[in-house]
Amino acid sequence: MVSRPSSTELSPTAISTKIVIAGGFGAGKTTFVRSISEIEPVTTEALMTEASQDFDDLAATPEKITTTVAMDFGRVSLDQELALYLFGTPGQDRFWFLWDDLIRGALGAVVLADPRRLADCFPAVEYFENVPEAPFIVALNCFDGILPFELDDVRAALAIGPEVPLLTCDARDTASAVYTLTELVRYAMNFAGPPALV
Amino acid sequence: MKGTAMLRSSRVRPYAITGGRTIARMPLLLETLVSVPDYDLMVHQMLVAESRDIYALCRSVQSIAEISAALDMPLGVVRVLVSDLADDGRLRIHPTAVHAGVPEHMLLERVLRGLQTIKH
Numbered sequence A: 001m002v003s004r005p006s007s008t009e010l011s012p013t014a015i016s017t018k019i020v021i022a023g024g025f026g027a028g029k030t031t032f033v034r035s036i037s038e039i040e041p042v043t044t045e046a047l048m049t050e051a052s053q054d055f056d057d058l059a060a061t062p063e064k065i066t067t068t069v070a071m072d073f074g075r076v077s078l079d080q081e082l083a084l085y086l087f088g089t090p091g092q093d094r095f096w097f098l099w100d101d102l103i104r105g106a107l108g109a110v111v112l113a114d115p116r117r118l119a120d121c122f123p124a125v126e127y128f129e130n131v132p133e134a135p136f137i138v139a140l141n142c143f144d145g146i147l148p149f150e151l152d153d154v155r156a157a158l159a160i161g162p163e164v165p166l167l168t169c170d171a172r173d174t175a176s177a178v179y180t181l182t183e184l185v186r187y188a189m190n191f192a193g194p195p196a197l198v
Numbered sequence B: 001m002k003g004t005a006m007l008r009s010s011r012v013r014p015y016a017i018t019g020g021r022t023i024a025r026m027p028l029l030l031e032t033l034v035s036v037p038d039y040d041l042m043v044h045q046m047l048v049a050e051s052r053d054i055y056a057l058c059r060s061v062q063s064i065a066e067i068s069a070a071l072d073m074p075l076g077v078v079r080v081l082v083s084d085l086a087d088d089g090r091l092r093i094h095p096t097a098v099h100a101g102v103p104e105h106m107l108l109e110r111v112l113r114g115l116q117t118i119k120h
């Protein structure tokens, strides 16, 4: 966790933005958020209802079953007037509707992948390929510095285009997490309109 | 005609009519910040429990997600209560960077500068 002196109070005129940290279960999303956040990553719950027929043993209760889905987030005050929130995606793939909520208004997304279990990040990559308004990059969280493949092979395995930045990172390391976000923001600049003429 | 009525209602929906004024409703994203502009103990005492907790918490600027986490309240509930409090003028909903009209390139530059100040 990063502690910064002016972090606790945001100005009454502050605005906010966000970046989404996606990836499979155990890829290091929470660790990544913790490396950058000035608050301890917190978990919040979204309430959803599911049709009761999926729960035969509870058929006696006709009401819908409510399930909570946890997602965690952290915050960085980039300046006194601008707060950046980092949201980790919930692990379970069946909560795609929550991803839509997470990504709405986001600057972009970092898809974290554990190189030993690369396939776990495929659903996230597929999701962001279908959300053209949110640029994404892929960061391989190299647990203990182990990258068993060449980056080009990883790119081929992920079937991502040559334009999508692919890098390695250490989710536990603040400098590495900052660098990863920086790469995303630089990449997002290619999608933004031209700089204002001022 | 039904089609026209539907068109009109969907055009009006993002606005809340409050005290004769039409106020553009800010979307409540997870990162949307809210704050209490003028904290008033009388208002605090008048509010029902959950709204009261949100009102008290938002004396300092909070995001929708932070409110949900701090008060252990589902996001959907937070969104409804925050909208109601904002409609009554008790809470101010801050625009997010996307809605504040900050040009995207300038916003991204500002984010880059901010990231560079993070100590490690």
Ligand SMILES: Nc1nc2c(ncn2[C@@H]2O[C@H](COP(=O)(O)OP(=O)(O)O)[C@@H](O)[C@H]2O)c(=O)[nH]1
Residues within 6 Å of the ligand: A023, A024, A025, A026, A027, A028, A029, A030, A031, A032, A088, A141, A142, A143, A144, A170, A171, A172
């Ligand atoms: N050795 C090592 N462990 C890590 C690294 N990143 C995450 N971990 C550990 O891997 C586990 C899963 O990480 P977590 O951040 O909870 O993953 P999440 O499910 O994506 O949020 C935790 O026990 C972390 O401490 C890393 O870069 N190296």
Ligand SMILES: [Mg+2]
Residues within 6 Å of the ligand: A029, A030, A031, A072, A088
């Ligand atoms: Mg996690």
